[in-house]
Amino acid sequence: MGTFAVRCVATDRVWVGASRNLDAEKNGCWFCLRLGSHLEKSLQQEWNSQGESGFEFEILEKLEEEVHPLQLPDLLKTKKSQWISRLNAHSCL
Numbered sequence: 064m065g066t067f068a069v070r071c072v073a074t075d076r077v078w079v080g081a082s083r084n085l086d087a088e089k090n091g092c093w094f095c096l097r098l099g100s101h102l103e104k105s106l107q108q109e110w111n112s113q114g115e116s117g118f119e120f121e122i123l124e125k126l127e128e129e130v131h132p133l134q135l136p137d138l139l140k141t142k143k144s145q146w147i148s149r150l151n152a153h154s155c156l
Contacts, residue, residue, distance in 0.1 A: 064135065065125040066142045069155055071109050073117045078106045079146045080155030081139035089120040092155070103156045 065085050069078045069092060082088040095101040096110045096118075110118065123146050130138060147154060 064128075064130065064139070066123040066139070066146050067155075068121045068123050068146070068150065068152065069106060070119045070121060071113055071117055072119060073113050074109065076105075076109055077150050077152035078103060078155035079123070079143055079150060079152045081143040083135065083139070085122055085125065092120070103154065105153060106155060 064083050066079060066081045067085055067088055069080070070076070080088070080092075092101070093115070096107060097115070099107065099111070101107040101110070124142060126135075126138065126142070143154070146152065
């Protein structure tokens with residue numbers, strides 16, 4: 064659980080997201096991008112322009128396992144917003 068960034072190395076643009084399963088997040092994100100069906104259109108356009116080799120997936124922050132399940136959605140949303148602001152990034156949906 065935590066937040067992640069998808070970074071275009073060539074343009075230095077960054078998209079930030081949050082997930083309950085960071086291990087599976089990169090696979091799902093890359094799968095959608097390869098198919099041309101990622102919901103974040105600006106990320107998909109950058110991917111189409113720069114190619115897969117121009118992107119990096121970075122885990123920004125892992126959350127403690129002891130987070131109460133009812134608090135998790137709000138906590139992930141807050142952490143995502145903080146990282147977007149800190150990195151001057153876009154949302155990765």
